[in-house]
Amino acid sequence: MSERTFRVWRGDADGGDFAEFDVEVNEGEVVLDVVHRIQAEQAPDLAVRWNCKAGKCGSCSAEVNGMPRLMCMTRMNLFEEGQTVTITPLRTFPVVRDLVTDVSFNYEKARSMPAFAPPQDLEPGEYRMQQVDVERSQEFRKCIECFLCQNTCHVVRDHEENKPPFSGPRLFIRAAELDMHPLDARDDRRELAQDDQGLGMCNITKCCTEVCPEHIKITDNAIIPMKERVAGDRYDPLVWLGRKIFRK
Amino acid sequence: MSDNDMNEVEHLSCDVLVIGAGGAGLRAAVEARLAGKSVIVISKSLFGKAHTVMAEGGAAAAMGNVNSNDNWQVHFRDTMRGGKFLNNYRMAELHAREAPDRIWELETYGALFDRTADGKISQRNFGGHEYPRLAHVGDRTGLELIRTLQQKLVSLQQDDEAAGEGEDKLQVIDETTITELFTAGGAVKGAFGYRRGTGRFMAIAAPSIVLATGGIGRSFKVTSNSWEYTGDGHALALRAGAKLINMEFIQFHPTGMVWPPSVRGILVTESVRGDGGVLKNSEGKRFMFDYIPEVFKAQYADNPDEADRWYTDPDQNRRPPELLPRDEVARAINSEVKAGRGTEHGGVYLDIASRRSAEYIRERLPSMHHQFKELADVDITAEPMEVGPTCHYIMGGIEVDADTAASAVTGLFAAGEVSGGMHGSNRLGGNSLSDLLVFGKRAGQHAAAHAGASEPPKLTAAEIDAATEEALRPFGNDGENPFALQSAMQAINGRLVGIIRRAGELEEALTELAALKDRIANVSASGGRAYNPGWHLALDLRNMYVCSVATAMAALERDESRGGHTREDAPGMNPQWRKVNLVASLEDEEVRLTRRAVPSMTPELLGLFETSELSKYMTPEEYQSSTESSTEESR
Numbered sequence: 030m031s032e033r034t035f036r037v038w039r040g041d042a043d044g045g046d047f048a049e050f051d052v053e054v055n056e057g058e059v060v061l062d063v064v065h066r067i068q069a070e071q072a073p074d075l076a077v078r079w080n081c082k083a084g085k086c087g088s089c090s091a092e093v094n095g096m097p098r099l100m101c102m103t104r105m106n107l108f109e110e111g112q113t114v115t116i117t118p119l120r121t122f123p124v125v126r127d128l129v130t131d132v133s134f135n136y137e138k139a140r141s142m143p144a145f146a147p148p149q150d151l152e153p154g155e156y157r158m159q160q161v162d163v164e165r166s167q168e169f170r171k172c173i174e175c176f177l178c179q180n181t182c183h184v185v186r187d188h189e190e191n192k193p194p195f196s197g198p199r200l201f202i203r204a205a206e207l208d209m210h211p212l213d214a215r216d217d218r219r220e221l222a223q224d225d226q227g228l229g230m231c232n233i234t235k236c237c238t239e240v241c242p243e244h245i246k247i248t249d250n251a252i253i254p255m256k257e258r259v260a261g262d263r264y265d266p267l268v269w270l271g272r273k274i275f276r277k
Numbered sequence: 278m279s280d281n282d283m284n285e286v287e288h289l290s291c292d293v294l295v296i297g298a299g300g301a302g303l304r305a306a307v308e309a310r311l312a313g314k315s316v317i318v319i320s321k322s323l324f325g326k327a328h329t330v331m332a333e334g335g336a337a338a339a340m341g342n343v344n345s346n347d348n349w350q351v352h353f354r355d356t357m358r359g360g361k362f363l364n365n366y367r368m369a370e371l372h373a374r375e376a377p378d379r380i381w382e383l384e385t386y387g388a389l390f391d392r393t394a395d396g397k398i399s400q401r402n403f404g405g406h407e408y409p410r411l412a413h414v415g416d417r418t419g420l421e422l423i424r425t426l427q428q429k430l431v432s433l434q435q436d437d438e439a440a441g442e443g444e445d446k447l448q449v450i451d452e453t454t455i456t457e458l459f460t461a462g463g464a465v466k467g468a469f470g471y472r473r474g475t476g477r478f479m480a481i482a483a484p485s486i487v488l489a490t491g492g493i494g495r496s497f498k499v500t501s502n503s504w505e506y507t508g509d510g511h512a513l514a515l516r517a518g519a520k521l522i523n524m525e526f527i528q529f530h531p532t533g534m535v536w537p538p539s540v541r542g543i544l545v546t547e548s549v550r551g552d553g554g555v556l557k558n559s560e561g562k563r564f565m566f567d568y569i570p571e572v573f574k575a576q577y578a579d580n581p582d583e584a585d586r587w588y589t590d591p592d593q594n595r596r597p598p599e600l601l602p603r604d605e606v607a608r609a610i611n612s613e614v615k616a617g618r619g620t621e622h623g624g625v626y627l628d629i630a631s632r633r634s635a636e637y638i639r640e641r642l643p644s645m646h647h648q649f650k651e652l653a654d655v656d657i658t659a660e661p662m663e664v665g666p667t668c669h670y671i672m673g674g675i676e677v678d679a680d681t682a683a684s685a686v687t688g689l690f691a692a693g694e695v696s697g698g699m700h701g702s703n704r705l706g707g708n709s710l711s712d713l714l715v716f717g718k719r720a721g722q723h724a725a726a727h728a729g730a731s732e733p734p735k736l737t738a739a740e741i742d743a744a745t746e747e748a749l750r751p752f753g754n755d756g757e758n759p760f761a762l763q764s765a766m767q768a769i770n771g772r773l774v775g776i777i778r779r780a781g782e783l784e785e786a787l788t789e790l791a792a793l794k795d796r797i798a799n800v801s802a803s804g805g806r807a808y809n810p811g812w813h814l815a816l817d818l819r820n821m822y823v824c825s826v827a828t829a830m831a832a833l834e835r836d837e838s839r840g841g842h843t844r845e846d847a848p849g850m851n852p853q854w855r856k857v858n859l860v861a862s863l864e865d866e867e868v869r870l871t872r873r874a875v876p877s878m879t880p881e882l883l884g885l886f887e888t889s890e891l892s893k894y895m896t897p898e899e900y901q902s903s904t905e906s907s908t909e910e911s912r
Contacts, residue, residue, distance in 0.1 A: 055538060057540070059652070062539040069760035080322055084651065088323060088326050145386065160399075163390075170424065174326075210387070
């Protein structure tokens with residue numbers, strides 16, 4: 030057991046400041062344990078979002094010493110002895126209170142994402158897919174919607190004006206997931222990503238991949254293939270000719 | 278904002294109000310909307326974060342994709358055995374019959390389960406299931422389920438938009454907690470709650486309400502459950518006049534993490550054992566062979582050689598005892614630790630590293646690999662895990678009609694963990710995800726039908742004012758910090774109402790809980806109303822309290838040991854108790870306990886079992902007359 034100084038941002042949409050807490054830390058603890066101790070013993074109204082405490086629900090996202098992280102998966106032994114731990118809310122989203130932000134941006138973008146289109150000629154129970162074919166989409170379905178990728182993406186971080194046309198990495202992997210789904214009946218996923226989701230605004234700096242707690246290769250396995258396919262479909266002369274002939 | 282503005286109550290109405298946004302609630306909402314009704318879903322957390330995401334192993338459904346001998350009758354038998362024949366047989370039957378359709382339906386919503394070589398949904402072995410039966414996605418099946426249902430809801434919203442319907446046809450209101458149900462003349466008519474983010478109140482008028490609030494696990498110290506699981510639905514139902522059954526039956530999942538202390542209780546999926554992992558004590562002994570109860574000797578191997586052969590040849594060999602139902606395994610671990618053969622941190626070893634290749638483990642159990650590496654510095658492909666029992670699930674819950682999911686209160690339905698009866702005294706792993714699909718759909722369907730036949734209800738200013746006053750009470754109180762009171766309650770339940778129980782300790786628990794009652798009534802909240810966890814917990818405490826009392830009372834009354842209720846002073850099952858459900862209700866704010874007969878199985882269903890097996894559970898009169906008249910053809 031040792032004592033540690035935590036600086037936690039407290040406030041709301043109108044502004045706020047850091048509050049300092051000296052708090053006990055025990056062996057094996059994660060940042061969320063310490064935040065809970067502050068809440069239980071010093072500040073019962075400290076606002077923090079959490080659920081599973083096992084890295085599976087993606088609720089407790091925050092910025093710890095400037096890094097976007099899940100607080101439940103950030104071990105205290107990551108920090109130097111005596112190092113002050115500073116926690117701030119996700120910067121890309123409006124603050125509700127303390128460490129809680131309004132992440133409705135992400136739900137609105139999901140709302141405008143065309144859903145899975147089931148194949149018309151198959152009844153429930155008749156779906157047949159090979160493991161190797163579902164695995165590509167399964168990687169993206171590991172997403173726990175912690176929105177750390179959305180928070181980190183510099184297209185929208187500090188660029189409020191880019192939010193309307195840009196859906197962000199979370200929704201790009203959703204687009205890729207559906208594009209690669211062996212039985213999805215739509216064939217315009219790439220065009221939708223390019224035209225409606227702002228895929229073209231991404232310039233592949235891979236910040237999203239770096240912060241993903243599920244280690245999903247967002248850029249390499251979703252964004253780049255989607256961009257290449259859009260380019261292939263649009264600018265390949267044979268595809269262009271085919272389109273002319275078959276009026277696609 | 279002035280206090281007046283803050284106290285303005287938002288008024289909403291819908292045909293079907295679904296309280297809870299886990300698997301059961303979302304499946305109910307889908308069904309009610311497909312039936313043409315307007316639906317509001319209340320989610321205590323953000324949309325898509327409910328505890329369903331924590332389900333790891335899979336969803337049990339007798340599709341027969343891996344072993345074609347499987348069918349609903351075998352699944353039904355396993356479920357009844359797992360529940361020690363206390364299950365509501367009709368629920369177990371409906372569940373076994375309908376689970377495959379509910380799983381296949383998810384594929385049409387976009388779910389991507391792991392596949393067999395011939396491209397069907399793959400199925401894995403699990404405790405208590407005779408054949409590989411759990412549809413799964415690695416070890417993150419719950420996430421797949423909730424995300425699929427979440428995305429189905431969104432697609433229904435998109436359909437509404439395309440059809441020119443208003444957004445109010447299907448709304449998800451997230452980070453909102455319901456604190457009261459409104460009733461009139463024995464029927465529900467609406468609900469009252471607050472938005473977490475602002476602290477503002479809302480009143481929702483609805484002729485049909487589906488409770489799908491999950492469990493009570495937060496009342497225990499060592500638990501796999503999150504802050505949400507405070508028995509809200511159980512308590513709301515009791516206060517509305519519904520009844521709870523089987524509250525003494527709590528499942529302690531045998532394998533929770535035990536170290537480091539901060540992760541104590543976090544779940545380690547049963548799939549580790551289904552995929553070849555074994556339990557060992559500190560002497561290195563594979564101890565489960567010593568704990569096979571009489572009733573399961575026919576199905577479980579009594580030696581390591583046979584047990585190990587089963588993985589590749591299940592038709593010629595009996596199953597490894599590590600895959601006994603959860604109650605048996607949890608008790609065995611508890612006994613080993615008590616006998617001084619536990620690990621350094623008070624658990625036992627779960628070893629898959631010495632039995633399967635690193636590659637296999639990473640492929641089959643990716644999130645376990647990740648979890649141990651990140652949280653405990655343990656590489657499960659190279660070292661054993663330390664595990665011990667953790668409070669996981671309550672079999673007990675709202676008494677419902679098997680076919681309609683209707684409670685005793687008109688218009689009030691329940692599905693998923695908050696309902697009771699389906700799992701009897703112990704739930705098999707994998708039967709929760711299928712339960713919430715089967716009965717979520719049924720609840721949604723019957724709630725929609727009921728709403729169609731009802732007048733839109735009206736809420737009165739007086740009842741809304743009273744609910745407002747009750748919700749704000751903690752701000753005016755001068756009592757204790759809610760977090761301290763929660764710890765006190767968790768300590769009582771953990772110490773005295775845990776995995777092994779004794780009459781004297783249960784009496785002590787009831788005394789100690791009673792002493793908490795006034796302290797909870799006087800719990801105080803500080804700060805403002807916007808996103809104030811202390812205030813929210815203060816309001817949850819009374820729900821946790823009433824559930825804890827119901828559990829302790831029923832546990833004291835039932836002087837036998839069965840499934841998730843073990844009485845050290847009353848070991849063994851008593852066939853007389855098998856016929857009895859303990860029913861909790863609320864009278865003048867006090868929990869009352871009565872006895873009611875467990876529904877008798879039909880001769881056709883009894884005929885699915887050998888008489889010799891039934892004789893281990895039932896009195897002779899119960900099985901003799903009916904088995905004589907039944908046929909064996911359905912086997």
